[in-house]
Amino acid sequence: MTVALLFILLDAVGTFVFGLSGAMVAMRRRFDIFGILVLAVATGVAGGMVRDLLLGSTPPDALRTVWPLAIASLAGVCVFFFKPLIERLNRPVMLLDAIGLGIFAVAGCRKALLYGLDAPGAVLLGVISAVGGGVLRDIMATEVPRVLHEDIYALAALAGAAAYAGCLWFGVQDSIAAVGAVIFAVGLRLASVRFGWHLPHPPK
Amino acid sequence: MTVALLFILLDAVGTFVFGLSGAMVAMRRRFDIFGILVLAVATGVAGGMVRDLLLGSTPPDALRTVWPLAIASLAGVCVFFFKPLIERLNRPVMLLDAIGLGIFAVAGCRKALLYGLDAPGAVLLGVISAVGGGVLRDIMATEVPRVLHEDIYALAALAGAAAYAGCLWFGVQDSIAAVGAVIFAVGLRLASVRFGWHLPHPPK
Amino acid sequence: MTVALLFILLDAVGTFVFGLSGAMVAMRRRFDIFGILVLAVATGVAGGMVRDLLLGSTPPDALRTVWPLAIASLAGVCVFFFKPLIERLNRPVMLLDAIGLGIFAVAGCRKALLYGLDAPGAVLLGVISAVGGGVLRDIMATEVPRVLHEDIYALAALAGAAAYAGCLWFGVQDSIAAVGAVIFAVGLRLASVRFGWHLPHPPK
Numbered sequence: 001m002t003v004a005l006l007f008i009l010l011d012a013v014g015t016f017v018f019g020l021s022g023a024m025v026a027m028r029r030r031f032d033i034f035g036i037l038v039l040a041v042a043t044g045v046a047g048g049m050v051r052d053l054l055l056g057s058t059p060p061d062a063l064r065t066v067w068p069l070a071i072a073s074l075a076g077v078c079v080f081f082f083k084p085l086i087e088r089l090n091r092p093v094m095l096l097d098a099i100g101l102g103i104f105a106v107a108g109c110r111k112a113l114l115y116g117l118d119a120p121g122a123v124l125l126g127v128i129s130a131v132g133g134g135v136l137r138d139i140m141a142t143e144v145p146r147v148l149h150e151d152i153y154a155l156a157a158l159a160g161a162a163a164y165a166g167c168l169w170f171g172v173q174d175s176i177a178a179v180g181a182v183i184f185a186v187g188l189r190l191a192s193v194r195f196g197w198h199l200p201h202p203p204k
Numbered sequence: 205m206t207v208a209l210l211f212i213l214l215d216a217v218g219t220f221v222f223g224l225s226g227a228m229v230a231m232r233r234r235f236d237i238f239g240i241l242v243l244a245v246a247t248g249v250a251g252g253m254v255r256d257l258l259l260g261s262t263p264p265d266a267l268r269t270v271w272p273l274a275i276a277s278l279a280g281v282c283v284f285f286f287k288p289l290i291e292r293l294n295r296p297v298m299l300l301d302a303i304g305l306g307i308f309a310v311a312g313c314r315k316a317l318l319y320g321l322d323a324p325g326a327v328l329l330g331v332i333s334a335v336g337g338g339v340l341r342d343i344m345a346t347e348v349p350r351v352l353h354e355d356i357y358a359l360a361a362l363a364g365a366a367a368y369a370g371c372l373w374f375g376v377q378d379s380i381a382a383v384g385a386v387i388f389a390v391g392l393r394l395a396s397v398r399f400g401w402h403l404p405h406p407p408k
Numbered sequence: 409m410t411v412a413l414l415f416i417l418l419d420a421v422g423t424f425v426f427g428l429s430g431a432m433v434a435m436r437r438r439f440d441i442f443g444i445l446v447l448a449v450a451t452g453v454a455g456g457m458v459r460d461l462l463l464g465s466t467p468p469d470a471l472r473t474v475w476p477l478a479i480a481s482l483a484g485v486c487v488f489f490f491k492p493l494i495e496r497l498n499r500p501v502m503l504l505d506a507i508g509l510g511i512f513a514v515a516g517c518r519k520a521l522l523y524g525l526d527a528p529g530a531v532l533l534g535v536i537s538a539v540g541g542g543v544l545r546d547i548m549a550t551e552v553p554r555v556l557h558e559d560i561y562a563l564a565a566l567a568g569a570a571a572y573a574g575c576l577w578f579g580v581q582d583s584i585a586a587v588g589a590v591i592f593a594v595g596l597r598l599a600s601v602r603f604g605w606h607l608p609h610p611p612k
Contacts, residue, residue: 030406031353032353032405033406034355034356034359035351038351053257054466055466056467059321060258062325065325069328117471117472120477121474124471139548148548149443150443151442153442154442154446200441202441202491233552233556237608238607239556239558257461263520263523270528273528287610344552
């Protein structure tokens with residue numbers, strides 16, 4: 001599989017799982033079907049839009065092709081009809097959000113490197129595009145974004161993007177670096193939830 | 205009347221009514237005069253700014269000309285002095301918001317088509333620029349954006365933008381298509397509120 | 409000191425104090441160390457990012473150089489370890505926020521003038537970049553942004569940016585105009601808090 005195709009696939013999966021997470025939040029708040037679609041699309045495409053805006057790559061992918069919109073809408077429809085199925089997952093919003101987080105961190109970092117940013121800027125852009133969708137979802141639902149109060153959330157995105165940039169630096173092949181970094185970021189996020197890892201909190 | 209002039213006029217009216225809606229929300233929260241102006245300007249110009257950013261048309265109109273700022277500020281001042289007059293309207297924020305919604309959906313779609321986007325991307329951009337101002341207004345007032353919980357809100361914007369793009373496709377003259385699509389979107393929104401039309405909500 | 413160097417220094421100070429203010433808010437909410445860093449960085453760099461986006465200067469400074477990220481992160485670390493020291497200040501978030509507000513209003517206005525905007529657009533961009541970081545900070549912490557409910561907040565940013573543009577118009581030397589305008593804006597904001605100056609509120 002070529003690298004370009006791999007990243008198209010990753011982007012699609014990331015958009016879909018973020019769309020699912022947005023739709024799940026909208027279902028809990030009992031919005032109607034179109035409110036659910038709006039939050040699914042907003043959560044699915046916002047991170048990529050912010051990434052493209054910051055890189056000066058306008059109009060962003062989500063407006064140039066119909067796929068991000070279609071994929072995120074499909075996620076919203078899936079949640080509307082098959083919510084009980086998704087709810088059998090353990091903490092579905094957390095899980096879906098973690099997968100999207102890892103994918104967009106690496107994909108955002110890669111696009112920034114292709115656009116000529118240095119590694120630190122590229123890693124920061126990866127983090128921004130990874131957390132962007134979730135921040136918009138939580139703000140629109142008037143909740144404190146989980147990037148602020150969940151332990152090891154932005155840190156997992158940072159670790160994934162930095163691992164990817166580091167692997168490329170040491171000459172690892174692009175697709176291996178990408179898949180490894182995504183698994184690393186998602187695994188770190190899930191492990192931190194599963195095992196209750198905590199970062200230091202401020203002293204009282 | 206030329207098409208360009210018609211759209212300048214529509215943009216002005218949309219900015220003004222969104223400005224009024226932002227100022228009304230600020231009045232209810234009892235902000236001071238400058239807080240009212242800030243929310244009027246933010247609500248009036250945010251949608252257009254996001255539209256221009258996503259199209260790569262920088263600096264956006266609202267910074268290149270003084271009109272959007274002046275019109276939205278005027279709306280803030282009007283509300284400060286003539287609030288009782290505006291409050292005689294039935295649900296003024298909803299009504300003003302509906303007019304702005306329809307106008308910006310069509311105007312955003314048109315600008316995107318002029319910039320060479322395909323119809324689906326142009327319709328999506330129309331929806332984003334139509335709901336952008338209201339989302340910022342509601343988020344800044346720490347309310348759940350009405351695009352999420354009001355029935356037939358984003359759907360009305362989508363219907364207006366799609367109707368406009370569809371009319372052009374079938375060769376309808378630009379200004380007729382624009383006016384018709386705006387009336388259709390505003391009418392759909394108002395009718396849904398008046399007659400209590402609902403979209404399906406998720407099953408319990 | 410050259411003008412360019414002065415503005416680099418001002419930008420650094422503004423990023424640092426905004427970073428401190430974001431970290432202080434995060435500490436109060438008892439986020440963990442990384443949540444504190446995220447809010448410090450978001451508050452410190454958001455205003456400048458929005459400014460660069462609106463000017464079409466992409467990728468923004470905060471991604472092209474590592475300094476804004478490093479400075480805002482340092483602010484987060486400082487707050488984590490030395491919070492008691494900062495808390496001895498009278499209303500530290502208000503004070504730090506005021507300094508950042510004045511600096512970014514003038515720096516944003518200057519960059520906009522360099523990019524060829526007219527004075528009104530440049531002043532508006534100064535206000536947007538001055539209030540942008542604080543709005544994001546308050547929205548992420550699910551508080552009503554202080555730009556809406558604090559008397560003489562956006563007005564202080566507007567006064568600073570307008571004073572700077574006005575001084576240049578009358579031929580005052582750039583660095584003198586800049587320092588004077590920053591002091592004027594910060595002083596106006598602090599004086600309004602200290603002496604309880606109020607803008608008119610809407611009649612009951």
